[in-house]
Amino acid sequence: MAGETNNHFAGRAKTVIQARDVTYHQAPEPPPVPDPHQVPPSTPWFVNRTDDLAGLSGWLDPDAGGPPRIALLTGLPGVGKRNTARRWVEDTRGRYPGGELYVDFAELRGPTGGGADVSAALTGLLRSLGTDDRYLPTSLGELAGLYRTRTAKRGVLVVLDNVTHPAHVSTFLPAAPGSAVLATSGRRLGELVLDGARLLPLEPLSAKSGARLLADLCGAKRVAAEPEAAARLVAGCGGLPVALHLAAARLLTHRRLTIAALVAELEKESGGLDALSLDSANGMSVLLGAACRDLPADALRLYRRLGLLPGHGFDAETAAAADGSDAATARRLLDVLETASLLEDTVPDEDTVPDRHRLHDLVRRHARDLAEADESAAEREAALRRIVDHYTVRAAFADRAVMGTRLRLTDHDELLTGHDDPFAGPDARAAALDWLEAERADALAVLRAAAEHGLDRRVWQLAESLTALYLHHRHLADWIESGTLGAAAAARTGDTAAEARLRSLLSRPLMDTGQHDRARAELEAAVALADASGHPVLRASVREFSGRYWDRFDPARAVRVYEDSLALNLAADEPRGAALARLFLGGALAASGHHEAGLAALTEAYEQLSALGDVRMAGRALAAVGRLAENAEALGRAAEMLRKTRAAYYEAEVREELAGLLERAGDGAGARPHLARAVELLDAGGGPRAEELRERLSALS
CATH class of the missing domain: 1.10.10.10 (Winged helix-like DNA-binding domain superfamily/Winged helix DNA-binding domain)
Known part of the structure; x- marks a missing residue:
């Protein structure tokens, strides 16, 4: 056989070994398999995510050794999970000696969804690791076992995109110490915590980062030409990078499309998502x-x-x-x-x-x-009615918990019968205020929707109940909108008493924002409507509100108005209303020069309100006594009473007065904590005088 060739090795380099009369043909070693680097690149436009990338680096540190680690990036559709993972891989390339492997489960599932072919994914990875097809097992268990064997020697990074099941991650866990799996998922796969995974939710981009991304995508010049529209576009995309990419793609594809025109499309309440769509396969609607x-x-x-x-x-x-x-x-x-x-x-x-x-x-x-x-339209309308009813009932319970037996035109016996009180218990008042504050923006949105759909009775009932929040936390713009909608709704129903009540309440934020002429008009209408209704306590109440207006412009007239309110309350056997009328009458008397009579009325009001258990209003009465008598001890007690009842606006007012009294007495150190507390309260409530008081506080330091 010497000198003969074997056709099996034809065309391939070979080594010939002669041994006596036998010639052996030895095939060469296969070329080395290059380390895999399969992760696709990130997009060139990548902003922020510094903290997220640092969090990944801290957890997936190959130098830490130990068992392989798992990180799962989750978040809203379009928040940038995949791009963040890819950018992190680029930043850390070379730190895993075995390379980087990649699987996209969306491709395994195909366009119609369904289960992913895990066996096919393992087969592909094993090929990437140098396994010849002849040696690939057919069962999933054997494939997984061989995969662990092939990843046992050198640390490897495995990136898994669009994972939908915890098993997808655990199956691909490499065996070598210092290895890692970085997965992205639209689902919060909490079961992975049992495998030691770290769940890392991605938040939307900040407005600043979103603006930067839009400028990077569209060009700073184009964005600078329409700055206001660009800011609205960034806000409309809500920090989702995919949405910003889609918006930029439309602007770049249709050069005549202005940013303002795109924003107008996006801001349409119905079908607005079409603005963030390129075709039937690419858009936010498709993604969601x-x-x-x-x-x-x-x-x-x-x-x-x-x-x-x-x-x-x-x-x-x-x-x-x-x-x-x-x-x-x-x-x-x-x-x-x-x-x-x-x-x-x-x-x-x-x-x-x-x-x-x-x-x-x-x-x-x-x-x-x-x-x-x-x-159907009927189903959608029924859903809205249920939502409005829910807010109206819940707000009425909150109003009752916060304000007790105050005058209200909403019939709680009718409205609340058959519903469980969500604020029952020893902390009912605090829980009710917490709920009102948490729901503030959403309750106002519900009020607007109810008004748009003609649910007028619910509109004025909800507006009346929401004043329990506004009287304590003084969200003036919200109060004006709520009161305006409520008064108009009551007028449409022909309920003169409810309209009078809402207009009198509306006068308060109007005066606080300097809209005195409108406040006076609302009060004059309220007095006429209340008198027409014949409701005795309401007639007294609207005069009390009217007196607040005259306190600012004509204290003597305010005295007469408060005296009318007091007489009406006494005739109606309304002790709380009479105590409130005395409280405000005392202030008006003092402002008119009747110091002793004013102090006596205020003291009587304080005693009556305390006996009624109305701590908030008793605190206000005591504050008025302390103010008139320049008594720091009374002001301090009043401030604490208001703090306990979470009457933030009035507590801030009393703290400021107490600080001023202490400053005038030369006790700057004593004034400082009260002024600091006033600043804190005004900041929390958006008070316009917070900055002025902050400057005073700085001067005391």
Whole structure:
């Protein structure tokens, strides 16, 4: 056989070994398999995420050694999970000696969804690691075992995109110490924590980072030409990088499309998401639709109806009202939506109500579009009525917990019968104020929607109840809008008493914002309406509010008005109303030069309000006594009473007065903590004088 060749090795380099009369042909070693670097590149336009990248580096540190680690990036559809993962890989390339492997589960599932072919993914990775097809097992278990064997010697990074199941991650865990798996998912796969995973939710970009990204995409010159429209576009995209990329793509594709015109499309309440769409396969609706694809029918129904909420934040009870179900069912379905990353949690702290959720604006638009497409007008109207009824009942319970037996025109016996009181218990007042504050923006949105849909009786009832918040925390712009809508709704129903009540309440924020002429007009209308209604306590109440106006312009006339209010309250056997009339009468008497009579009236009011258990108003009466008598001890006690009842606006006012009294007495050190507390309260409530008091505080330091 010497000198013969073997056709099996024809065309290939070979080594010939002669041994006596036998010639051996030895095939060469196969060329070395290069280390895999399979992760696709990130986009050139990448902003911020410094903290997120640092968090990944801190957790997935290959130098730390030890068992392989897992990190899961989650977040809203379009928030940039995939691009963040890819950018981190680029920043850390070379630190994993075995290279970087990559699997995209969306490609494995195909365009119609369904289960991913894990065996196919393992087969592809094993080929990348140098395994010849002849040696690839056929069963999933054997493939996984061989994968662990091939990744046992050198640390490797495995990047898994669009994971939908915890097993997808654990199956691809390499064996070598110092290895890591970085996965992205639209689902919150909490089970991975059992495998030692770190869950890293991505938040939307800040407004500043969003503006920078838009300028990078479209060009700074184009953005600078329409700065206001650009800011609205960034806000409308809500910090979602994909939305900003889609907006930029439309602007660059259609050069005649202005940013302002694109914003006008986006801000349409119905169909606005079409502004962020390039074609039937590329758009925010498509992206969000994919996130909804695997939702159970009942969770998808809740998702649609959450889009009908006028506001953005909600709790389980509000969700149940929208859905027409109960709170337990709503909580279960909210968990499903939260797992699908379709909800954003509000972050609870000491000043907020826990267990609240919100919809990102673009998610809300998508949900609303689905509701308009899949539910009838009657179903949508019924959902809105349930939402309005829920807020009206809940706010009435909160009003009762905060304000006790104050005058109100809403018939609580009629409205609240058959409903459980959510604020029952020893901390009812504090819980009610917390709820009102947490729901402030959303309750006002519900009020607007109710007015737009002609639910006038509910509008004025809800507006009346919301004053329990405004009287304590002084959100003046909200109060003016709420009072205006409520008074107009009461007028449309022909309820003169309710209209008088709302107009008198409306005068307070109008005066606080310097709109004195309008306040006077509202009060004059309120007095006439109250007199026409014949409601004796209401007639007394609107005169009390009228006296507040005259306090500022004509104290002598204020005295006469308060005396009328006092007489009407006494005739109606209304002790709280009479005590309040005495309180304000005392101030007017003092302002008119009748110091002793004023002090006597204020002292009597304080005693009567204390006997009635009205700590907040008793605190205000004591503050008036301390103010008139220049008594620091009385002012200090009053401030504490107001603090305990969380009457922030009035506490700030008393703290400022007490600080001034101490300053004049030469006790700057004693004044400082009261002034600091006043600044804190005004800052929290958006008080316009916070900066002025801050300057005073700085001067004391």
